[in-house]
Amino acid sequence: MTPDVQTPFPDASTAALLERLGARSIVFVGLMGAGKTAIGRKVSQVLGLRFIDSDHEIESVSRMTIPELFERYGEAEFRALEQRVIGRVLESGPQVLSTGGGAFMNAQTRSAIAAQGVSVWLRADLDLLMERVSKKQNRPLLQNADPRAVLAKLMDERYPVYGLADLTVATRDDRKEAIASEVIEALCSHLGVPGRIHVSEGSEDHE
Numbered sequence: 697m698t699p700d701v702q703t704p705f706p707d708a709s710t711a712a713l714l715e716r717l718g719a720r721s722i723v724f725v726g727l728m729g730a731g732k733t734a735i736g737r738k739v740s741q742v743l744g745l746r747f748i749d750s751d752h753e754i755e756s757v758s759r760m761t762i763p764e765l766f767e768r769y770g771e772a773e774f775r776a777l778e779q780r781v782i783g784r785v786l787e788s789g790p791q792v793l794s795t796g797g798g799a800f801m802n803a804q805t806r807s808a809i810a811a812q813g814v815s816v817w818l819r820a821d822l823d824l825l826m827e828r829v830s831k832k833q834n835r836p837l838l839q840n841a842d843p844r845a846v847l848a849k850l851m852d853e854r855y856p857v858y859g860l861a862d863l864t865v866a867t868r869d870d871r872k873e874a875i876a877s878e879v880i881e882a883l884c885s886h887l888g889v890p891g892r893i894h895v896s897e898g899s900e901d902h903e
């Protein structure tokens with residue numbers, strides 16, 4: 697986990713946000729396909745913070761892909777590893793941490809995030825989630841005959857819990873920069889930061 701600071705001279709609002717954030721991390725939660733990884737990365741670039749995705753971190757420490765982990769050790773082992781990895785990552789804030797969709801369902805992970813982070817629920821509707829997750833086969837929970845029904849059930853189970861996050865940002869079919877900008881605006885308002893932080897188009901973007 698190397699620091700990835702890309703804004704050596706932050707503007708006044710960015711500096712104020714970083715000061716109020718202190719050692720806390722900005723933590724994205726929400727369902728598969730909501731854009732936690734994509735928007736988290738974008739927000740980290742704008743604020744000049746390190747970006748960590750819990751799934752990437754799990755893949756790196758286990759030297760296995762998420763589907764391989766589920767296949768070989770089962771979901772329970774994956775969840776145990778996820779809890780440990782997130783707990784450890786949160787100790788080294790500030791940073792932007794995008795979690796996997798199930799992570800916030802774990803009560804211990806939720807209290808670690810509450811203590812060491814500012815949580816942002818990226819909320820999305822079912823059609824948008826379906827469209828996004830259909831492009832990749834890397835989500836074991838959706839590798840079955842009716843992924844839409846699975847996502848709908850997870851929405852029922854998880855949305856009340858995601859609602860415990862500090863902030864909720866409704867996402868939609870719009871540019872990543874527009875969503876990232878709304879997240880940053882919500883963070884500024886939550887942290888009492890005056891002014892606006894500009895999100896420029898077309899900074900480095902990769903999956």
Ligand SMILES: Nc1ncnc2c1ncn2[C@@H]1O[C@H](COP(=O)(O)OP(=O)(O)O)[C@@H](O)[C@H]1O
Nearest residue numbers: 727728729730731732733734828870871872875
């Ligand atoms: N605002 C957006 N506009 C276009 N594509 C997006 C947007 N947000 C996410 N995506 C794409 O949707 C897919 C799922 O996003 P991802 O960040 O992996 O979601 P999550 O981490 O919440 O499961 C990715 O291919 C990502 O690039």
Ligand SMILES: O=C(O)C1=C[C@@H](OP(=O)(O)O)[C@@H](O)[C@H](O)C1
Nearest residue numbers: 727728729751796797798835836
């Ligand atoms: O919702 C879930 O339980 C999961 C979400 C995935 O991450 P994304 O939410 O980033 O797709 C990944 O952690 C795993 O496949 C399980």
Ligand SMILES: [Mg+2]
Nearest residue numbers: 732733795796
């Ligand atoms: Mg993700």
